[in-house]
Amino acid sequence: MMRLHHHPLCPFSRKIRLALREKGLSAELVEVEPWKREGEIVELNHAAEVPVLVDEDLVICDSRAIADHLEEAYPDTSLLGSSLEQRAETRRLCGWFDVKFCREVTDLLFGEKLLKRLRRVGTPNSEAMRAGSANIRGHLAYVSHLYQQRRWLAGDDLSLADLTAAAHFSVLDYLGDVPWKDFAPARDWYAKIKSRPSFRPLLMDRIVALRPAAHYDDLDF
Amino acid sequence: MMRLHHHPLCPFSRKIRLALREKGLSAELVEVEPWKREGEIVELNHAAEVPVLVDEDLVICDSRAIADHLEEAYPDTSLLGSSLEQRAETRRLCGWFDVKFCREVTDLLFGEKLLKRLRRVGTPNSEAMRAGSANIRGHLAYVSHLYQQRRWLAGDDLSLADLTAAAHFSVLDYLGDVPWKDFAPARDWYAKIKSRPSFRPLLMDRIVALRPAAHYDDLDF
Incomplete structure (x- = not known):
């Protein structure tokens, strides 16, 4: 195993x-x-x-x-897609969330608020957190834009792009830092992926240092 | 084309x-x-x-x-390797340089010194640059360590790991920010990749804002 x-x-x-x-x-x-x-x-x-x-x-x-x-x-279920075009689109969005979103949002909110506390180094930088809170709105608008044209973020099938994006959003959601109510299509996408069986273990995660936001494990948030 | x-x-x-x-x-x-x-x-x-x-x-x-x-x-010449094990090792090192090295070194030296100047935003943060100069030494020691055991960084064949590492080092070398002389095996590795025909166009690059360090295009640096 x-x-x-x-x-x-x-x-x-x-x-x-x-x-x-x-x-x-x-x-x-x-x-x-x-x-x-x-x-x-x-x-x-x-x-x-x-x-x-x-x-x-x-x-x-x-x-x-x-x-x-x-x-x-384990190629039986592909999370990238089959055509070169689909695979490039999936990978573009994986890079978007793992690099761009991480730098502009995850590092600034999750990194400052929680990682510093867990690592016991320094205090949260309020300027960074303000920037992260502003930046997440642009990314939510982009997720909304994609989801209004497609069934999932990279196309009509669930892909690694959805999993990557949801992984980042989910840790910010644990902190209560995602303004879902202002971005209805993005919220619909997140509700869809949050309801999948694969997501359930993540919703049960708790860490000692910090309880999650009240709606964190609510499927009708 | x-x-x-x-x-x-x-x-x-x-x-x-x-x-x-x-x-x-x-x-x-x-x-x-x-x-x-x-x-x-x-x-x-x-x-x-x-x-x-x-x-x-x-x-x-x-x-x-x-x-x-x-x-x-274009699978004729693979830059990842053929076995699952070799591909995982190549990708581990690509991630090392594109994520870890970039965060700990490239962003702090190249980002502060040159990108800010090109973008005309802010002034270089001297604390960040000091951290980058300290961090690069640990990475050069790691490159030396790898190269003492292998012909190239990820194994006995040139791979995307070498290209990724060399791409990051090369922009820092343009700035004269790589203390090669203290890390002889890393320097030997860089001399080997710098001598390849694929590298030549990079050595001819010049930007208006800043001339390169004197040894930048010298193959016997």
């Missing part, structure tokens, strides 16, 4: 947890606090970052490398 | 320029200043970021999406 070393609120770990379930694969979950740089994670990954997937003899680090490995090793 | 919209000193664009040449492909280069958010780039990429590859009808945004597209559409 595969083993996934993860942190419950790490968006990159969440993407892989969703991908595993959507592909019908199961993995034993090993919870890690990577910033402590202790235990098995340091031996598995020189960067001491999660997620790390152990698949028999293979140790796979970096969430995109893991997602690509799952596509290649 | 393919067209690549790029900026000469963007590390992500450089990775694709190298990948195209190493795969024996050619593309017309279109130079873009993406931060101006004007012209064709905005129509091609909603994020208005480079690189963007146009391959016949297909517009591909995000450097990892482009690299993956090139692997799938």
Whole structure:
């Protein structure tokens, strides 16, 4: 059986947890606090970052490398799509959320509010948090724009783009930082993915340092 | 013929320029200043970021999406390797440089010193630059460590990991910010990749705002 070393609120770990379930694969979950740089994670990954997937003899680090490995090793259910065009569109949006959204929103809100507290380093930077709160609105507008034209973000099928976006939004939603009410189509998309069985374990995650926002596990938020 | 919209000193664009040449492909280069958010780039990429590859009808945004597209559409020369294990190792190191190195070094040195000047926003943050200069040493030690065990960074064959790492190091080298002399194996690796024909166009790049460091295009630096 595969083993996934993860942190419950790490968006990159969440993407892989969703991908595993959507592909019908199961993995034993090993919870890690990577910033402590202790235990098995340091031996598995020189960067001491999660997620790390152990698949028999293979140790796979970096969430995109893991997602690509799952596509290649378990191709039955593809999360990228079949045509070159569809795969490029899925990957464009994965990059959008893992790089651009992460830099403009996740790092500024989740990073400042929660990661600093968990790591016990510094205090939240209010200027960064204000920027993150402003930036998330542009991204919600873009999700709304995409979802008004398509059944899922990258096209008519659920893809890794949806899982990547939902993974990032979900950790911000835990903090109550997503203004869903102003972006109805984006909220409809999130309600749809939040209702999937693959999402259920994420809604049950709780960390000691902080309780989730009241609507976090409500499917009719 | 393919067209690549790029900026000469963007590390992500450089990775694709190298990948195209190493795969024996050619593309017309279109130079873009993406931060101006004007012209064709905005129509091609909603994020208005480079690189963007146009391959016949297909517009591909995000450097990892482009690299993956090139692997799938032009598989004759693989830059990832053939086994699942080799591909995972290549991708781990691509993620290392595109995410970790970029965050800990490229953003702090290149971003502060040059991007701010090009974009005409703010002044360089000296604390960030000090952190970048300290961090690059750990990464050079890691490159040295890898290169002492392997012929190239991800194994015995040149791979996308080498191109990704070299793309990041090359823009810092343009600024004279890489302390090669303290890391002899890393320097040997860089000398080897710098001598390849695929690298030559990068060594001829010049931007108006800043001349490169004296040794930038010297193969015996």
